[in-house]
Amino acid sequence: MTNLTKTIKKIDSILELRELNSLIVDRIKSLRRTTNFQSSTEFSIGQTVKINNENIKSNSKLKGAIGKIKKINRTKAVVDFGNIGEWNVPFYLLLKTKEKFNGKKKTGNKCKYCRKPNCSPDPDVLCGDCRETFGHSFYSEL
Numbered sequence: 680m681t682n683l684t685k686t687i688k689k690i691d692s693i694l695e696l697r698e699l700n701s702l703i704v705d706r707i708k709s710l711r712r713t714t715n716f717q718s719s720t721e722f723s724i725g726q727t728v729k730i731n732n733e734n735i736k737s738n739s740k741l742k743g744a745i746g747k748i749k750k751i752n753r754t755k756a757v758v759d760f761g762n763i764g765e766w767n768v769p770f771y772l773l774l775k776t777k778e779k780f781n782g783k784k785k786t787g788n789k790c791k792y793c794r795k796p797n798c799s800p801d802p803d804v805l806c807g808d809c810r811e812t813f814g815h816s817f818y819s820e821l
């Protein structure tokens with residue numbers, strides 16, 4: 680057990696624990712602010728980035744994802760993660776990477792009508808061209 684944990688376990692005043700809790704929350708907020716501030720200038724449009732797994736929930740859809748920055752806002756960037764889609768991601772979750780962005784490589788299904796990629800996990804979905812031609816989204820609607 681770390682010293683910090685031991686110290687915390689010795690506290691038995693709820694008031695003190697509440698104070699400690701708000702101190703920690705403030706510290707997290709301030710760290711996030713400074714990281715955001717530093718980072719927004721570090722990143723650029725078109726850059727390949729990956730999700731910093733240390734700062735994200737382990738069950739997150741974005742865990743380990745690699746993407747390309749499409750737009751930079753004050754505290755967040757719009758990142759294209761290919762198959763997972765575009766996400767508005769705070770800078771503290773992003774790391775620059777030299778790894779290749781291959782988000783587009785994973786294909787969806789093929790259009791049942793013309794065999795072109797439908798870019799969807801649903802095999803019943805028509806490709807973009809066929810959706811336009813037929814005015815329907817699904818093969819089963821034809």
Ligand SMILES: [Zn+2]
Nearest residue numbers: 790793806809
């Ligand atoms: Zn098609």
